């Protein structure tokens with residue numbers, strides 16, 4: 001077995017969709033990014049690449065390459081799954097977001113990730129918390145972070 005860890009952070013701006021785990025969350029703001037900005041999938045991709053010691057999302061999909069402009073992160077994940085032939089035991093993740101409240105979205109996000117990975121929903125944990133109004137831009141609701149741990153065999 002091997003373990004991988006990933007982290008991602010994006011600024012939140014008006015006029016962009018808020019993408020999380022491959023689905024759009026109802027929100028007045030979304031991630032500012034070169035790709036679709038899905039922080040959770042980006043952290044997941046880094047965790048999977050990390051588990052196999054195969055670099056990171058930036059080395060596989062450089063932001064300088066226009067090919068990845070507004071790229072669907074689901075396709076990036078698919079490419080990484082093909083490259084690593086990942087056999088995933090489970091993933092655990094934490095999102096930090098001030099608003100909107102993510103509780104109603106947790107199970108849809110888990111389902112989406114499970115379906116993208118071809119595993120069961122009980123192998124996917126998604127937790128969400130706020131920055132309690134502190135911690136600078138996170139606390140002001142101007143940014144979002146996600147961290148993911150994955151166990152593979």
Ligand code: MG
Pocket residue numbers: 008009010033037038039042
């Ligand atoms: Mg990112």
